[in-house]
Amino acid sequence: MEVLPYHNLYVGMIETLESIFEKGDYSDKALERTFKKNRLWGSRDRGFVAEMVYDMVRWKRTIDFASANALRKRHYWDFIAAWIVMNDGRLPDLEEFKKVKAQKIKGNYLQALRIPAIKHSISDELFEIGQNELGDQWITELEAMNQAAPAVLRVNTLRTNEKELKAELLDKEIRITKLKRFPDAYVLVEKENLFLTEEFKKGYFEMQDANSQLVAPFVEVEPGMRVADACAGAGGKSLHLAALMENKGNIVSMDIHQWKLNELKRRAKRAGAHNIQTKLIDSTKVLKRFNKSFDRVLIDAPCTGLGVLRRNPDAKYKLDKATLERVLVEQKEILETYSKLLKPEGILVYVTCSILPSENSEQVKTFLSNHPEFTLLEEKTLMPAETGFDGFYMAKMTKKA
Structure with missing residues (x-):
């Protein structure tokens, strides 16, 4: 896990997580506000913060267990530290991380892996709902849904065609790959903000999951x-x-x-x-x-x-x-x-x-x-x-x- 060392990125993360966990805001909207507030961040900074935030939201319950209930105490630095340690990352040399007990976090995490609802980071009630309706398949689906979703776009045939769109994006060094069995679906090969492209603004494609x-x-x-x-x-x-x-x-x-x-x-x-x-x-x-x-x-x-x-x-x-x-x-x-x-x-x-x-x-x-x-x-x-x-x-x- 690559970890950036800049203090202001973690301050931004904490503000975003507070907005999501305490105010009930959606992750994308909370991140949008954080990025507007920190306009000097580069694309690498924004990418790092966004990925960290989405991952910590996805694994909220597991991280909280590993961090000895840091969220309940509103100890967001400890919460972030637990996620980094769980992923074998190196904690940045920042004062807020000095007292983190990595071995304690790792021990708690191993214990979390033995409790299905905590391992898959959902509430006991939701785990029961899924198990009652899907049986053993529920665990398999949870494992799949705890992975980051691929970025898939649909070619808008009212504006362009697949060949032209692929060529125009390639000119910008954005690579997309055709998905079999889906007539107009392409998956993004590497992370890019497609919403900023001229092709998106001209309506050449929509972001839409393959299914x-x-x-x-x-x-x-x-x-x-x-x-x-x-x-x-x-x-x-x-x-x-x-x-x-x-x-x-x-x-x-x-x-x-x-x-x-x-x-x-x-x-x-x-x-x-x-x-x-x-x-x-x-x-x-x-x-x-x-x-x-x-x-x-x-x-x-x-x-x-x-x-x-x-x-x-x-x-x-x-x-x-x-x-x-x-x-x-x-x-x-x-x-x-x-x-x-x-x-x-x-x-x-x-x-x-x-x-x-x-x-x-x-x-x-x-x-x-x-x-x-x-x-x-x-x-x-x-x-x-x-x-x-x-x-x-x-x-x-x-x-x-």
């Missing part, structure tokens, strides 16, 4: 169709649908949060996706106007996000049984409500980024038992350990004439 890129094709859209993206959020799936439809037809991207739809509009403009219309769902009256009016309805449902913990390690410490129960009720209501938007003989697709059967196949099974007019055509479960990418569930149903 996430399988959702839009699963919907079986065609140019000219009328499509509803029922829980569109910031619009990642809507943008992909627009590309597959070649900007022909109409996509109505719906959400209950206007700020998410505003972000979708901004992204759609950059991507050149002109067939997207946003719709704020602030009452049931809005949805009644859309009854039986869509050829395709995509429900990318709110979920626990247990399939994307590699990208959102913060979520590991916010999920509990009460959260799961609330999500299950919400998913059932959304399926009931938005399935009414589908035309007869249309296709309804239900998607989550969770790997729990209770949120996935069991929800669909219950829906189908209550709605005999719907028939299951296909379902897929994509597990992180098996695929190397994010976890997703997809179910495709059709409505009888």
